[in-house]
Amino acid sequence: MPHLALRGLTVTAPGGRTLVRDVDLDVAAGERVLLAGPSGAGKSTVLRALAGLLDDDVEATGEVLLAGRAAAPGEVGLLVQDPLDAVVAETAGRDTAFGPENAGVDRPGTWRTVARAHAAARYTAGRDREVRTLSGGERQRLALAGTLAADPAVLLLDEPTSMLDAPTAAAVRAAVLDAVGGTRSLVVVDHDVAGWAPHVDRVVVLGGGGVGVGVDGPDGGDLWWPGVPAPQPLDVPAGLLAPTLAAGAGELLRGTDLGLVRTRRGLRPRPPATVLRGIDVALTAGAVTAVTGDSGAGKSSLLTLLAGLTPPTSGRLQAASSLAGRKGRRAPHAWTSRELAARVGWSPQFPEHTFVAATVREEVAVTASVLGADASRGQALLELLGLTALADVNPFRLSGGEQRRLAVAAALAAGPALVVADEPTVGQDRGTWAVVAGLLAAAARDGAAVAVGTHDVRLLDALGPRSGAPVHLHRGSRTEAAA
Secondary structure, eight states: OOOEEEEEEEEEOTTSOEEEEEEEEEEOTTOEEEEEOSTTSSHHHHHHHHHTOOOTTSEEEEEEEETTBOOOTTSEEEEOSSGGGGOOSSBHHHHHHHHHHHTTOOHHHHHHHHHHHHHHTTOOSOTTSBGGGSOHHHHHHHHHHHHHHTOOSEEEEESTTTTSOHHHHHHHHHHHHHHHTTTOEEEEEOSOHHHHGGGOSEEEEOOSTTOOOOEESSOOTTSOOTTOOOOOOOOOOTTTTOOSSOOOSSEEEEEEEEEEEEOOOSSSOOOOEEEEEEEEEEEETTOEEEEEESTTSSHHHHHHHHTTSSOOSEEEEEEOGGGOOGGGOOSGGGSOHHHHHHHEEEEOSSGGGGOOSSSHHHHHHHHHHHHTOOOHHHHHHHHHTTOGGGTTSOGGGSOHHHHHHHHHHHHHTTOOSEEEEESTTTTOOHHHHHHHHHHHHHHHHTTOEEEEEOOOHHHHHHHGGGBOOOEEEOGGGOBOOOO
């Protein structure tokens, strides 16, 4: 069990922005360490440095030593923050098999390893499932399985439970700890200090502001320490998020008996998969509709229907007449791109999927510019979300938490009447969480109809005073045809 040491790490991004400065970290053999800190402090950068996977165009100084030497391939395993970045194969089994195959394990041994890794990560969707059909939480567990299958001596995990419901998150934490046992060292990055603190030997905190020095102990007011209550949502100035298109009061969108069946095409077609069935939902001006349910129950799929990005296979989804598009079209999926942009603000589970501009400043202004709307509220949103100092940075250079806040800002900047947000608080510290929660509440207060898919119980409690009728999905709402 080798000792892992990081000495004097300083990383500078293109353009001169310092990501971390003078970070030292020691992880003893078999030690379990939680690396915490505010959003944007550089936690993911530290993990990538420990794994030897920093981007080629950053400037880095310092050294990483494993047992006093450079780590050999496979000795350090990294689970990255975005599970999509870890996908290497079409199906779940082939994806997990990548590590053992490259290590020269024979075919029977590889599949035994895959089975053990899937069980350890609590991945239950099946090895023949196409990765693209998995939910965010299922992909997160699959990525963890792939990391475990490589059997590294040191396990580095970046937000491994951030997209999971509480019972699944607890199960995955238990799986990680079982896999680590007494034979591996563990460094985990997570904002959920309360969830991990009882199971680690030490908590190391990185300072904020994009730079930091590793320090031990319960420091930092923005962290989710055990027993500390959630902050009050930010009090956003009245009228900032008022819909540009006057949609009026009452019900703005209703879905009745909604169903979604995905048909898979390709060289090896698979049976259709029923993702949703029999779902009723209503979005009302001035209210927040919570979409909740187990990981993999279909929350993101329902939200894409509500956002007009996917047509339902069955049932009816219709907006209020005040939101009708050309020729009186009231089904969101029938709206033109321009009509959709003017009516719906969309913040997806994977925020980078919406980025189209070269800088943060341009990203938050692009929808308003295309629509000829006032772009000033976008700049106000950047300030509230703590992104003003990053206005000239490429969105893909932001941390995961910063990217999510940018996606929220971009979704709200043009004043949509319908706001649809998928896991908007993932990767946020207490301070940035309060801003995101405040913005969602303010959008409803100012007259928008808001739908939020989330596992965040604190967010649901904070938005409670403006709650509409919630939608709770379960695995009975989503069935996967046998492959």
